[in-house]
Amino acid sequence: MGSMQGKVAIVTGANTGIGRETALELARQGAQVFLACRSQAKTQPVVDEINRQIHDQDQGKAEFLPLDLGSFDSVRRCAELFLQKGLPLHVLVNNAGLAGNKGLTDSGFEMTFGVCHMGHFLLTNLLLDTLKQSAPARIVVVSSKMHKGPKRFNFAAVKSPTKSWNGVPEYGQAKLANVLFVKALAKRLEGTGVNVYALHPGVVASDVWRALPWPLDKLIKPFMLSTAEGAKTSLYCAMSDAAAGQSGLYYDECKVAEPSALALDEGLAEELWSKSEGWVEAASR
Numbered sequence: 001m002g003s004m005q006g007k008v009a010i011v012t013g014a015n016t017g018i019g020r021e022t023a024l025e026l027a028r029q030g031a032q033v034f035l036a037c038r039s040q041a042k043t044q045p046v047v048d049e050i051n052r053q054i055h056d057q058d059q060g061k062a063e064f065l066p067l068d069l070g071s072f073d074s075v076r077r078c079a080e081l082f083l084q085k086g087l088p089l090h091v092l093v094n095n096a097g098l099a100g101n102k103g104l105t106d107s108g109f110e111m112t113f114g115v116c117h118m119g120h121f122l123l124t125n126l127l128l129d130t131l132k133q134s135a136p137a138r139i140v141v142v143s144s145k146m147h148k149g150p151k152r153f154n155f156a157a158v159k160s161p162t163k164s165w166n167g168v169p170e171y172g173q174a175k176l177a178n179v180l181f182v183k184a185l186a187k188r189l190e191g192t193g194v195n196v197y198a199l200h201p202g203v204v205a206s207d208v209w210r211a212l213p214w215p216l217d218k219l220i221k222p223f224m225l226s227t228a229e230g231a232k233t234s235l236y237c238a239m240s241d242a243a244a245g246q247s248g249l250y251y252d253e254c255k256v257a258e259p260s261a262l263a264l265d266e267g268l269a270e271e272l273w274s275k276s277e278g279w280v281e282a283a284s285r
Contacts, residue, residue: 002241008087008134009238010127011074012036012120013096015043018096018201021231022093024050024240027062027236029239031091036067036123049231069096069119070105072283079126088134089127091238094120094141094178099171103164107283112170113158116175121276124185128194135193136244139185140237145179145200145252148260150176155275177272179250179263184273188249195247197237200257201230228264 004026014023027033027050037043043064050062065081068074082089098115105114126140131137148173157163162170182198182214189196236254237243243251250259262268 002239002244003030004091004239005162007031007090008034008184009091009093010034010036010065010082010089010093011093012069012123014093015039015046016231018234019093019095020046021228021236022095023062024053025231025235026091026238027054028170030188033062034065035062035080036065037096038066038068039065040066067096067123068106069109069115069123070107070109072119072280073124074106074109075119075122076126082127083130089130090134090137092124092139093234093238094124094139095196095234096120097142097174100167102167104161108159109279110158110160110162110170110174112162112167112174113177116171116174117181118250118276118279120178121181122280125280128189128259132189132192133193134164137194138238139182139196140180140234141178141196141198142201142234143182143198143250144175146172147175147179147200147237147263148172150260150262153177153180153262153272155271176260176263179259179273180269181276182250183248183263183266184269187269189247195244197243197247197249197251198259199233199237201233201253202253 009026009031011023011033013018013019023033023035035043035047047062047064065078067078069072097204098112101111103111105111106112109118152174164170179198182196186196233254235249249256251257
């Protein structure tokens with residue numbers, strides 16, 4: 001693994017699950033880590049825990065950043081708060097996610113798509129200039145093997161409330177959007193020194209499943225990985241020397257893996273990028 005000493009990282013959804021493990025390990029390895037989350041009350045204990053663990057070591061520190069990915073206004077405020085600090089940014093881990101939640105985000109998207117894709121799409125673009133100036137830098141997007149479920153991309157559905165009873169089809173489409181986003185973003189970042197990674201963390205017993213209806217939540221957790229195991233591929237993409245020369249690929253178990261055929265569709269990736277850009281622009285008018 002490459003050194004994180006003196007590096008700056010942002011991890012979204014870092015108050016729990018694999019986000020927490022990722023932030024903790026980045027700090028242990030020397031990074032200054034910002035935990036971008038909705039609730040300071042739920043995040044501050046993790047920030048304090050990280051700072052306690054590294055207090056006696058010449059290593060990084062942790063800090064809270066307020067972020068609600070379902071609200072474009074909140075995403076813009078989060079990015080602005082970070083940019084005001086005048087710091088470089090070497091690693092952005094788009095980790096936050098949810099499954100089984102229903103309805104629309106504040107910004108008007110199907111709940112899971114709005115949080116997992118649109119919020120991260122805007123946040124990443126707002127921080128791109130700083131990432132380029134800080135190169136070599138990395139953007140890590142936590143997707144899922146469930147991106148292989150959709151047989152087509154339903155653009156009409158992403159602007160409507162969740163329709164399925166369990167939210168799983170919507171989750172699959174949101175995770176497909178993550179992989180397509182990485183493909184399109186890597187193309188735009190060629191030659192900049194900023195590399196982009198999509199990954200499947202494994203099926204992890206984390207709070208991402210908290211909204212799944214009973215009995216699904218109880219049935220699946222005994223077969224899941226721990227959060228520490230689930231963070232390994234995120235950390236591999238964020239830190240490993242082996243991944244330093246790679247960009248735009250999909251990873252599983254700390255190695256390059258084959259995504260779905262739909263996720264490899266360059267035309268679809270460009271269409272999603274164009275529509276996402278348009279949605280952000282329309283919301284800012």
